[in-house]
Amino acid sequence: QVQLVESGGGLVQAGGSLRLSCAASGRTFSNYAMGWFRQAPGKEREFVAVISWIGGTTDYTDSVKGRFTISRDNAKNTVYLQMNSLKPEDTAVYYCAAAYRKLTLTAERYDYWGQGTQVTVSS
Numbered sequence: 001q002v003q004l005v006e007s008g009g010g011l012v013q014a015g016g017s018l019r020l021s022c023a024a025s026g027r028t029f030s031n032y033a034m035g036w037f038r039q040a041p042g043k044e045r046e047f048v049a050v051i052s053w054i055g056g057t058t059d060y061t062d063s064v065k066g067r068f069t070i071s072r073d074n075a076k077n078t079v080y081l082q083m084n085s086l087k088p089e090d091t092a093v094y095y096c097a098a099a100y101r102k103l104t105l106t107a108e109r110y111d112y113w114g115q116g117t118q119v120t121v122s123s
Contacts, residue, residue: 002026002098002112009094009117012086016121020081022096022114030054033099034072034079037107038092038119047105048094049081057103086121093118
């Protein structure tokens, strides 16, 4: 079992920045690829970013490339999502998720999920 707790969400103006954190506990964090997903009101949950269990491989959805950066610190059992140049369309609940040794963009393939943190970008 892996427990995931997100933090760092909030209200920010367009063009601003936020840094989300996801702290993991339970099983060996370094065995899990970590992903960030988001869900806006009335929309389906969508993939945002993923990082491999060692941290050498990352991938992003096109709409955040060049603005968001995913990283991890395996010594701290934490994954981060640095979000710059935020836009109103980035407004959503952001979730982190863990996938055991699977580098995947598909939500259904993730094994554990956090409770989410709200990000609101005002125009």
